[in-house]
Structures are given as structure tokens and as C-alpha cells.
Amino acid sequence: MNRFLIFIICVTFGWTVSAWAHGDGAHIMGTVTHIASDHIVVKTQKGETTTLALKPDTVFQQKGIQTDSVRPQIGDRLVAEVTKKDVPQDRDWVATEINFAAVP
């Protein structure tokens, strides 16, 4: 009977569900070749061209300092934190954070 009761208690109250997830993010490094209000085109060190979609919540940092007004210029170097989540059809990535600097 005791074993039966323990079984009942375990089955009824012993359910736990764990879920683990990891990000789908990546980093892109390269030089800005084109910039528009909704996307940036970057030429990577391998010579490939990739297009990053910009969202209203994309964070821009100039040399590590967050900026709301300054945007990268053509020729600047950037390191972008990107994701494939909600990527528009004609873009390669969505940029979540862009750190940029003019080449000295």
C-alpha cells in the first residue's frame, strides 16, 4: 500500500518540465559599402557581400559607446551582432547590435 501511495504521489506531483534554448545569433565583421534607413550592406573580410536588416530596436555603438543619432558611414568598419530571427526575405540577417568605427 505504501508503495502504491508513493507511486501516486510521484506520478501526480513529480512532473517537471525543463526547456533549454540557445541563441541563433552570430557576428558579422566587415566594411560598410551601402547604408539605408532599413539596411546596411557589408563587405566581409572574405570579400563576400551580406545585407543586414535594421530594426527600430537595433542598437548602434560607435567605438563601444551607444549612440542614438550617429550612424555608420560608407567605408566604416563594423562588427554586428546578428540573428536569423524575423529576417526579411531580401536580407541575410537582422542586426541586433552594430558596433562601428571609422578606419583611422
Added chain:
Amino acid sequence: MARYTTLARLCMWRRIKIFFILCLLVVLGGILAALWLMPGFFSAKDSTPPDWEIKMARFIRHMATPGHYLKMSNPVSSSPEILAEARHHFADHCATCHANDGSGKTAMGPNFYPPVPDLREHAIQDMADGELFYVIHSGIRFTGMPAWGKGKPEEDLESWKLVLFIRHLPNITPEEIIEMKQYNPMSRHEREEQEAFDRFLAGEDEAPLEEEHHH
């Protein structure tokens, strides 16, 4: 008589068993019905709590804070040294979820349910010092906020220093954020990666490790 008693006991155990089995079936049925009715209910993915839920949860949390905490004032006085200490502590222990600027915009922050709040917003800054301390010291159930406090609350001066830093967050400077980065926890790989990014942005022409670093 003895045989009758034994039979009666057997019948009683049988009834108890049937009762427990019925209870179990009802509970299992309820769980299955709930899962069927609310697919994805326990998923935190792409979920944002509605305003009423946020307000209700904050109200309940406020009501659940022991009254004397609401009246407590910070026993630690603010000074540049104390703020620097708290800033480094925050960068090391809190910024992984809350971000160095307190915005909550990190890889994990928006993916919690509820998402990590922006510590600079009014709803947080309007909390009493003691209430902020209580949240840091005791954590919040059913959220990602753990209890950081060890030992007696009155001895937990580290959490009080963090309260000072949270008050400072709306006025944090870009230089402070840059300084905090060196205190953020990083694996060796992440540190090497960050150094490669910094060198690249500084104009060094050496080719980066790879062009796409997945994390």
C-alpha cells in the same frame, strides 16, 4: 468475526485504491485538457506579457514585500568609490541579463518570461529603496530573478550598494559602460573574440578569426 474484519479491510483498501485512481485520472485529465486548450502556454518563446499581467504581477510583488522593507532607507551612503564598487559588481553579476546600462537588452534578457525589465524606467525607479533591496536580496519567484542575498538582510551591504547603482543607471555615462565591459563575465573564447573585434575596429588589418561567430 476475524474473517469478516479481514474482508472489510480488503474492501476498504480496494475503495481507497479506486478513489486514488479516480483522483489520478481526474488530475491527468485536467492536465491533458489544459495542455490541449493552451498549446504553448508554458513556452517563453516570442511571448510578451500583456500590460494587465505586468501591472498585476508588480502589484502582487509590491504587496508581498514585507512592510518594514518599504520603509527602510539605504544604510550605505553614495560616493564615487562605492558607486565604482557597485558598478563592477553589477557588471560581473547582473549585466549578463540586465546589460551594463540596465536596459535589459542582452542575448537572454528579452527571452525570459517576463522579459528582463529596463531598470531605468519609472516603474523600477519609483520603487522604494527597501523594495529594490528586497528584490535583489530575496529574488522573485516565477521569474529569472534569483535571490542574491546570503545571511541576514541587515548584513547584506552589497545589495544596498547595488540599489545605489540602480538609482544611478538613468545617468550612467558611456565611459562607465565601457569600463564595465572589462568586468563582464566572459569565457576565454569570448574574450579572444572580443579582442579580435576591438582590433578590427581599431583598424588593424589582420584577418579576423572567422567572419561569422555563432553563439
